[in-house]
Structures are given as structure tokens and as C-alpha cells.
Amino acid sequence: MSVGLEHYLAVSGILFCLGVLGVILRRNLLNLYMSLEVMLNAANLALVAFARYNGDLNGQVLVFFVITVAAAEVAVGLALIVALYRKCRTTWVDDLATMKH
Amino acid sequence: METLPWLLLVLPLLAVGGITWCGWRRQRPAVVARLAVGSALGTLLVAWWAWRQGIDARGEIVWLQAGGFTVSVGWLLDGLSRPMTLVVAGVAALVQVYSLGYMRGDAWWGRYFAGLCLFTLAMLGIVLAPNLLQAYFCWELVGLSSYLLIGHWHERVTAADAAKKAFLTNRVGDLGLLAGVLLVWQSLGTLDLARIREILAANPEALGSTATVAGVLIFLGAVGKSAQFPLHVWLPDAMEGPTPVSALIHAATMVAAGVYLLCRWFVLLAAPGSAALEIVAWTGLFTALMAAVVACRQDDLKRVLAWSTISQLGYMMLAVGLAGDGRGPVAAMYHLSTHAAFKALLFLGAGAVIHALHHQEQNIWKLGALARRMPVTFACFGLATLALCGVPPLSGAYSKDAILALAHEEHRTGMYLLALVGSALTAFYMVRVATVTFLGPAKSQAVDCAPEAPGVMRWPMLLLAVPTVLGGLWGIDEAYGRVFGVAGEGGGSVWARFVGPWVHAPGVALAALAATLLGGGAAWLWYRKAVSDPLDESLGALGGWCREAFRLDALYEGVLVRAHDLAGSACAAADRWVLAGFLIRGLHGLVASAGRLVRRVQTGNVQIHALFFVAGVVLWLWLMLAWE
Amino acid sequence: MQDVLFYIFAALTLVCGFLVVANPFSRNPVTSAMFLVLTILSMAGLFVLLGAFFLAAVQVLVYAGAVIVLFLFVIMLLDLQVEERQRYRLRNLLWGGAASLALLAALLEAVRGRLTLPAETGPPVEGDPGALGEALFTAHLLPFEVMSILLLVAMIGVILLSRKEAGR
Numbered sequence: 001m002s003v004g005l006e007h008y009l010a011v012s013g014i015l016f017c018l019g020v021l022g023v024i025l026r027r028n029l030l031n032l033y034m035s036l037e038v039m040l041n042a043a044n045l046a047l048v049a050f051a052r053y054n055g056d057l058n059g060q061v062l063v064f065f066v067i068t069v070a071a072a073e074v075a076v077g078l079a080l081i082v083a084l085y086r087k088c089r090t091t092w093v094d095d096l097a098t099m100k101h
Numbered sequence: 102m103e104t105l106p107w108l109l110l111v112l113p114l115l116a117v118g119g120i121t122w123c124g125w126r127r128q129r130p131a132v133v134a135r136l137a138v139g140s141a142l143g144t145l146l147v148a149w150w151a152w153r154q155g156i157d158a159r160g161e162i163v164w165l166q167a168g169g170f171t172v173s174v175g176w177l178l179d180g181l182s183r184p185m186t187l188v189v190a191g192v193a194a195l196v197q198v199y200s201l202g203y204m205r206g207d208a209w210w211g212r213y214f215a216g217l218c219l220f221t222l223a224m225l226g227i228v229l230a231p232n233l234l235q236a237y238f239c240w241e242l243v244g245l246s247s248y249l250l251i252g253h254w255h256e257r258v259t260a261a262d263a264a265k266k267a268f269l270t271n272r273v274g275d276l277g278l279l280a281g282v283l284l285v286w287q288s289l290g291t292l293d294l295a296r297i298r299e300i301l302a303a304n305p306e307a308l309g310s311t312a313t314v315a316g317v318l319i320f321l322g323a324v325g326k327s328a329q330f331p332l333h334v335w336l337p338d339a340m341e342g343p344t345p346v347s348a349l350i351h352a353a354t355m356v357a358a359g360v361y362l363l364c365r366w367f368v369l370l371a372a373p374g375s376a377a378l379e380i381v382a383w384t385g386l387f388t389a390l391m392a393a394v395v396a397c398r399q400d401d402l403k404r405v406l407a408w409s410t411i412s413q414l415g416y417m418m419l420a421v422g423l424a425g426d427g428r429g430p431v432a433a434m435y436h437l438s439t440h441a442a443f444k445a446l447l448f449l450g451a452g453a454v455i456h457a458l459h460h461q462e463q464n465i466w467k468l469g470a471l472a473r474r475m476p477v478t479f480a481c482f483g484l485a486t487l488a489l490c491g492v493p494p495l496s497g498a499y500s501k502d503a504i505l506a507l508a509h510e511e512h513r514t515g516m517y518l519l520a521l522v523g524s525a526l527t528a529f530y531m532v533r534v535a536t537v538t539f540l541g542p543a544k545s546q547a548v549d550c551a552p553e554a555p556g557v558m559r560w561p562m563l564l565l566a567v568p569t570v571l572g573g574l575w576g577i578d579e580a581y582g583r584v585f586g587v588a589g590e591g592g593g594s595v596w597a598r599f600v601g602p603w604v605h606a607p608g609v610a611l612a613a614l615a616a617t618l619l620g621g622g623a624a625w626l627w628y629r630k631a632v633s634d635p636l637d638e639s640l641g642a643l644g645g646w647c648r649e650a651f652r653l654d655a656l657y658e659g660v661l662v663r664a665h666d667l668a669g670s671a672c673a674a675a676d677r678w679v680l681a682g683f684l685i686r687g688l689h690g691l692v693a694s695a696g697r698l699v700r701r702v703q704t705g706n707v708q709i710h711a712l713f714f715v716a717g718v719v720l721w722l723w724l725m726l727a728w729e
Numbered sequence: 730m731q732d733v734l735f736y737i738f739a740a741l742t743l744v745c746g747f748l749v750v751a752n753p754f755s756r757n758p759v760t761s762a763m764f765l766v767l768t769i770l771s772m773a774g775l776f777v778l779l780g781a782f783f784l785a786a787v788q789v790l791v792y793a794g795a796v797i798v799l800f801l802f803v804i805m806l807l808d809l810q811v812e813e814r815q816r817y818r819l820r821n822l823l824w825g826g827a828a829s830l831a832l833l834a835a836l837l838e839a840v841r842g843r844l845t846l847p848a849e850t851g852p853p854v855e856g857d858p859g860a861l862g863e864a865l866f867t868a869h870l871l872p873f874e875v876m877s878i879l880l881l882v883a884m885i886g887v888i889l890l891s892r893k894e895a896g897r
Contacts, residue, residue, distance in 0.1 A: 002732060003731065003732045003735045003736075006840050006841070007735065007739070008775070008779070009836075009840045010837060010840055011739045011742065011743065011775070013833060013836035013837060013840065014743055014833060015742060015743060015746050016832075016836070017829040017830070017832050017833040017836070018743070018746045018747055018749075018750050018751075018829070019746075019750065020715055020825070020828060020829040020832055021750055021751060021825045021826060021828075021829040022749065022750025022751060022825075023708070023711050023825075024708050024711055024712050024715070024821055024824060024825030024828060024829075025750065025751055025817060025821050025822055025825040026750065026751075027708070027818070027821070028756075028758060030758045030761075030800065030803065030804060030807075031750075031756075031758055031761050032707075032708075033800075034749055034750075034758075034761050034762065034765050034800065035749070035750045037765060037792075037796065038746050038749055038750060038765070038768065041768070041769065041772055041792075044772075044788075045772060045775060045776075048775075048776055048779050048781045048784060048856075049779055051779075051781070051854065051856075052779040052780055052781070052854065055854050056854065057854050057856065057860060057861065057864050058864065058868075058869075060781050060783075060784055060854075060856045060861060060864075061861065061864050061865060061868075061869050063781070063784055064783075064784065064787065064861065064865070065872060065876060067784075067787055067788065067791050067792070068791075068876050068879075068880065069876070069879065070791075070792075070796070071791050071795060071796060071880075072879055072880050072882075072883035073883075074796045074799060074800075075799065075883050075884070075887045076883050076886050076887055076890070078799055078800070078803045079886070079887040079890035079891045080890060081803065081807075082803060082806065082807070082890070082891050083890045083891065085807050086893075091807060093706065093707050093708055094706070096705075096707070097704065097705030097706055098705065708821065712824055712825070712828055715828045715829070715832060716828060716831075718832065719828070719831045719832050719835055722832070722835040722836070722839070723835055726835065726838060726839060
């Protein structure tokens with residue numbers, strides 16, 4: 001069986017679920033953040049695969065934009081983590097329950 | 102021509118609006134007085150014109166329409182409503198003028214006159230009503246305005262209580278009337294007087310089996326307004342209102358409304374196979390006797406008059422009840438008209454006495470010897486007393502004679518004899534109150550410097566004295582007889598009317614005169630020189646019992662208050678256990694526990710939130726897939 | 730040949746991805762970051778297989794070059810102590826596993842049969858810099874410019890956030 005779109009999509013889906021697992025499993029904010037990056041990349045992979053099999057370059061353009069936004073997001077997110085660490089001296093999600101009412 | 106009778110309803114309405122607008126409290130009293138008296142005189146003028154012209158027409162506007170059901174308001178002038186309009190407008194106008202003197206300096210001047218105008222409007226609305234629905238809501242308006250006027254001096258607890266009592270007691274009767282109106286509408290499909298007459302003329306059995314019930318329900322309304330047993334308890338208490346208001350209530354507006362209603366809608370009562378008239382007659386007779394007995398033992402000037410009104414209304418009810426067999430309630434309307442004049446005069450006279458004593462004293466055993474100091478008042482009061490006693494040739498003699506003759510002709514011997522007894526009692530208590538108040542020895546110092554009534558109060562009394570004296574000679578009964586299709590035999594000349602009763606039924610006239618002389622003579626002998634009531638000792642406990650009106654008030658209070666308390670505690674229990682306990686606390690508990698449950702989700706932990714988010718996404722995805 | 734390469738790259742991606750999120754031997758963020766580099770590199774291989782040459786280069790440059798370096802800088806900046814609670818919590822493992830498995834089942838179900846996937850049509854598009862640049866600077870010029878503003882805003886935001894507050 002030759003490799004087709006569904007193979008790429010399966011890889012993308014598995015990778016995405018791995019990211020989800022990481023988000024729920026890891027308790028260090030930095031690790032959690034990396035898991036998020038994994039999920040983003042999984043989505044990118046699906047997009048590129050669709051672009052290839054639809055014969056449409058716009059999918060790749062979108063991935064380009066996603067990468068750019070992801071770079072900005074990582075920068076801002078890490079800055080937030082640094083600021084948070086300065087304030088609370090911790091990067092553990094267990095300690096950060098300010099969202100609790 | 103067609104639009105002028107509208108003024109009968111519009112003028113009082115404009116006066117009510119204008120007075121309310123420009124002087125509720127004691128602002129601009131002159132404007133208020135002009136508005137009130139002007140509208141009253143204007144109404145009287147229109148009523149007089151309508152009567153002279155013999156207007157026999159109707160005017161209506163559609164008030165609201167719902168499907169096939171139309172409610173219209175308007176006026177219907179015919180042989181019955183024309184003279185009644187004149188009576189109402191006349192008494193109302195005189196009372197308004199009289200009030201200018203009686204209520205001078207009152208703090209709630211504007212409200213008083215607005216109430217009087219509203220009262221007049223409501224009563225004219227009943228009199229002119231072309232359909233039962235207008236009669237009903239004007240009926241309620243009468244109840245409202247009586248509440249406002251009886252409770253005029255609402256700072257006095259007794260007045261406020263009396264107003265409430267009048268209103269609530271009337272509500273009982275009004276409920277009956279409402280049910281009667283609905284029943285008539287259900288069985289006849291219309292509330293229009295002309296239509297109802299047509300239907301019942303074509304088919305007297307149209308009311309069918311509901312005839313008695315409908316008649317009794319409508320009568321129940323009249324029982325409330327006209328203060329018949331057992332709903333008469335409000336009327337003596339209503340004496341807490343200003344005396345002109347009492348005059349208005351007793352003569353022209355409120356209590357007359359009940360009798361008039363029965364006469365106006367007589368066709369509904371007189372349906373064949375209906376026992377309503379029988380009930381009306383016996384209720385009336387019983388009320389007449391009971392109230393007469395109570396009136397003999399009253400010491401308050403106004404209360405005597407109040408009980409006398411109840412008694413006279415009983416006579417009118419008796420006359421209505423005996424008016425079957427195609428006779429029509431001629432005698433009832435006759436007595437209603439004459440009674441309006443002399444009862445208003447009695448109240449205005451009493452008001453003059455009270456006014457002369459600076460609203461301080463109403464107990465007749467503190468008065469006396471007022472005849473010398475207030476000769477005009479005494480003359481008027483005396484004439485009205487004699488008229489009420491039934492001394493010929495004053496008006497009361499003729500109308501009362503008509504009722505007695507009616508009972509006699511109907512071969513109701515029992516009723517006839519009891520009515521004669523009532524007649525004697527009437528003479529007794531009226532002579533008693535007049536003698537003690539005006540003739541006997543002065544029983545307090547206040548009466549020594551009592552002034553005669555001022556002109557604004559004197560003239561209405563003198564004007565009312567005219568119909569009091571001459572009312573029997575004007576052929577009022579013949580006019581009503583033509584309305585109900587029973588032509589009078591009087592023949593028209595004044596002399597024929599003067600001797601009418603003696604020619605027509607000499608036995609009855611003689612018996613009535615004898616009863617009057619008997620009662621009046623006894624009272625004259627007992628009370629002419631009396632300083633305190635000589636009957637107090639001789640009657641003992643029985644006298645006290647009569648004085649307190651057979652303790653009916655206490656009985657009602659006991660029963661009603663007990664029932665009220667019971668209902669109250671039942672409601673309280675329902676409130677406590679069902680509403681507060683189950684519904685409110687139960688719902689509160691439900692919401693609170695639901696909230697507590699949901700709050701567990703809100704941990705503040707990002708990962709648990711993420712978990713829920715993912716779970717939502719999965720759920721949504723599966724739903725989408727299942728949808729395909 | 731291409732199929733073999735796909736399997737190799739896919740396996741690499743998944744294994745490294747797994748080691749990023751749930752390394753059973755090390756909970757150290759640095760290890761995760763290293764494996765994230767590997768994941769991204771192998772994914773760049775997949776991109777090449779899909780004809781997205783430029784994106785593969787950008788992936789390596791931006792992610793492996795910039796993002797991961799940023800991560801490492803922050804890790805070092807914070808100088809986290811190794812703590813007892815770096816161990817995975819069983820509860821998290823169970824719930825996370827269940828959630829991701831359910832999601833995976835839903836996604837695979839969709840991919841496997843429910844969706845009508847496009848068949849390969851015509852010659853594969855080549856995502857070389859020229860073609861992509863042409864698309865970017867013609868059809869997508871406005872988003873491209875907006876993106877530059879976004880980057881500027883992110884830069885200013887980061888400077889603001891990471892600045893030590895005056896007075897502290």
C-alpha cells in the first residue's frame with residue numbers, strides 16, 4: 001500500500017494526541033509549553049499534507065503564517081512564564097490556581 | 102336635542118376632573134365650589150328640561166367590542182328614568198349648596214366635593230343605564246364614592262372603619278349582582294334593557310329554570326346597596342360621614358340605587374315561575390319591622406334617621422315584592438321619590454342642628470328646646486317628620502298608603518297587618534326624636550346658644566320642604582303607573598288626588614292614620630317632658646338588645662373574625678410549609694447543591710480545565726461523526 | 730523509496746514526540762527540548778517528502794534555531810531545581826491517556842472512512858521559495874504585512890513583560 005494522504009493525517013493525529021497527553025500530564029509549565037508546540041506542529045503537518053494532495057499552495061502559505069505566529073507566541077508565552085516566575089517563584093501548574101474562584 | 106342628555110353624565114364627570122385637577126386639598130376653594138355647584142345646577146337644569154320635554158330616547162356610544170360582545174355606555178330616558186334623574190339631580194344640587202355651609206373650613210374641601218360629584222355621576226349612570234353592564238359598573242362606582250365620602254374624616258378611626266365596613270359589606274351584595282348579570286347574559290345573550298324586554302315579552306319563559314336564581318342574585322345586589330337584612334349593618338355606621346353625605350346616600354344616591362335597580366329591571370324579577378318577588382317582599386317586610394324596632398331605641402340623632410331609612414327601604418322592597426301580576430312597582434317608586442325628599446330634608450335638618458352645635462353633639466338626650474332657637478330648621482324637620490309618619494296631606498302619607506293598599510289588595514293580610522305595626526313604630530320613633538330634640542327641656546348648656554342655620558343651608562331645606570308637603574298631590578304615582586302600564590284612577594285633578602286614598606281604599610287609609618296617631622301619640626305622651634328615656638328602665642335587657650340592633654354586628658364580627666382567623670392561619674401554614682418550606686427552600690437547596698456540584702469543576706488547575714476542554718472537543722467530534 | 734523514507738521520518742517524529750511529552754527516563758525540560766528539536770527535524774523531513782522545501786527550511790530555522798534556543802535560554806534563566814514532584818502523577822497519566830486516546834479514536838475514525846479525502850490530482854505542487862514567495866507577495870500581501878505588525882507587537886510585549894519592574 002503506497003503512502004497517501006491518510007498516512008500523513010494519521011501521523012498528524014497521533015502527534016496531536018501526544019501533545020494533548022503532554023498538556024495534561026506534565027506539570028512543569030515549560031514542558032507543558034513544549035507539548036503545545038508539538039500540537040501546533042501536528043496541525044502544520046496536516047496542513048502541508050492537504051496542500052500537497054489538493055495541489056494548492058495556499059495550505060503552505062497558511063503554514064508559513066502559523067510558524068510566524070507560533071514564533072511570536074512562544075516569545076510572548078516564555079516572557080509570561082519568566083514574569084510569572086519572578087512573581088511566584090514557581091513554574092508548577094499545581095501552585096498556580098489563581099483561576100479558582 | 103340628542104346630545105343634550107349626555108350632559109347629565111358629562112357635567113359631573115367634568116366637575117370631578119376639574120376639582121381633582123385644581124384643588125384636591127384646600128387650594129382654591131372658590132373654584133372648587135363653583136365647579137361643583139355649577140355642575141350640579143347644570144345637571145339639574147338638563148334633568149328638568151328632559152322631564153318637561155318628556156324626552157323618550159336613548160343615546161349610546163360603543164365603549165369596547167370583543168367578538169360579538171359589545172359594551173356600550175350611554176343614557177336611556179323614559180318614563181321611569183326621567184323623574185328619577187330629576188330626583189337625583191335635585192337632591193344632589195341641594196346637598197351641594199348645603200355643603201357649602203356645612204363643610205366650611207374643612208381641610209379636605211376639594212376631595213369632598215369631588216366625591217359628591219363622583220357620587221352623583223355614578224348614581225346618574227345607574228339611573229340612565231341602557232344596559233345591565235353600565236348599571237353594574239356605575240353600581241361599583243357608587244360603592245367606591247360612598248367609601249370615599251363616609252371615610253371623609255379618615256383621621257377618625259371610627260370613620261375609617263365605617264367606610265371600610267360599608268365598602269366590604271357592599272362587596273358581598275355586589276358579588277351577587279355580578280353573578281346575576283353574568284347569569285342573565287348567559288341565558289338571554291344580551292344585557293340591553295330593550296332587548297331583554299323584547300325577549301321576555303316574546304317568551305316569558307326565556308330565563309327558564311334560572312329565573313329565581315337570577316332574580317335573587319340581582320336582589321342580593323340591592324340588599325347590599327339598599328341596606329336590607331342581613332347586609333344592613335353598614336348603614337348605621339355610615340353616619341360617621343358628613344351629614345350632607347348621609348342625606349345624599351339616604352335620599353337619592355346609594356340606597357335608592359337598590360330599589361331603583363329592582364324597579365328598572367323588574368322584568369327579570371317578575372318572570373313567571375320565579376320566587377324572587379316573594380323573597381324580596383318578605384326580606385323587605387322583615388327589615389322594615391326590625392329596623393323600626395331598633396330605631397325606637399337609638400339615642401344618636403343621625404342613627405335614628407339611619408335606621409328609619411333602613412325601615413323605609415324595607416317598605417319599598419315590600420312594595421316591589423308585591424308588584425307582580427302585571428302591576429309593576431309603582432308604589433315602590435312612589436315611596437322612593439317622596440322618601441327622597443323628606444329623608445333628605447330630615448338629614449339636612451339634623452345636619453343644621455349638628456352644625457349649630459359645632460359638630461360636637463349628636464346625642465338627642467343632650468339636646469332639647471331647639472325649636473325656639475332654630476325655628477326654620479324645626480319647621481322643616483317637623484314637616485319631614487310628619488311626612489315620614491304619614492300624616493295627610495303630606496307626601497309620605499300617600500306613598501305609604503299606596504304600599505299598604507297594595508298589600509291589602511293582594512290579600513296578604515299578614516303582611517298588611519305587620520306593615521301597619523311598622524307604620525305605628527315609624528310614627529313612634531320619629532315623634533320621639535323630633536320631640537326630644539326640638540321640644541323637650543334643654544338637656545345641656547350648648548343648646549342655649551345654638552344659632553339658626555345660615556342661608557346657604559337654610560334655603561336648600563326650604564326648597565326640599567316643598568316636595569315634602571306637596572309631593573302627594575302631584576300625581577307622581579299616576580306618572581309611574583303609565584310607565585308600568587297601569588293607569589291611575591285618580592283622574593288628574595288635585596282634589597281627586599287629595600282625597601284619593603280615602604276614596605280608593607278608605608279602610609286602609611283609616612287604619613294607617615290610626616296606626617300613625619297611636620304611635621305618634623304614645624311617643625308624644627312619653628317624651629314631651631322627658632329628660633332621660635323612660636323606656637330604658639321598663640324594658641331592661643330587651644331595650645339594650647334593641648339598642649344594639651340585636652347584636653348582629655357582634656355576631657358578624659364573631660363569625661367573620663373567627664372564619665377570617667381560621668383562613669388566615671391556613672394561609673400562614675400554607676405559606677410556611679408549602680411556599681417557604683418546599684418551594685423556596687427546596688428550590689434554593691436544589692440550586693445551591695447544583696452550584697456546589699459545578700463548583701468542583703472550577704478548580705483553577707489549568708490541566709483539569711484542559712482536560713474538560715479536550716473532553717468537549719472529543720464529544721463534539723463524535724457528535725459530528727454520528728451526524729454524517 | 731519515498732515510502733520507506735516516510736515510514737522512517739514518521740516513526741522518528743512520533744517516537745521523539747513521545748519522548749518530548751512523556752519521557753519515562755527523564756523529566757528534565759532540557760531533555761524534552763532536545764527531543765523537540767529532533768521531532769522538528771524529522772518533521773522537516775516529512776515536509777520535504779511533501780514537496781514543501783521552503784517550509785522545511787523555515788521549520789528548521791525558526792523552530793530548531795530560534796524557538797528551541799529561546800526555550801533553553803528560559804530554562805537556564807529560571808535555573809529550576811530538580812524536585813520530588815517532577816514524577817508523573819498517576820491520576821494525570823490516566824486522565825490524559827484516556828482523553829488523548831478518545832481524541833485519537835475520533836480523529837482516526839474521521840480519517841479512516843468518514844471523510845472523503847481528495848485523490849491526488851495532477852502534478853504535485855512544489856513549495857520552492859519562488860512559488861511560495863510569489864503567492865505571499867501577491868495574493869497574501871495584506872496578511873503578510875499584518876504579520877509583521879504582529880511580530881512587532883510581540884516584540885514590544887516581550888520587552889515589557891520581561892523588564893524588571895521599577896522599584897522592586
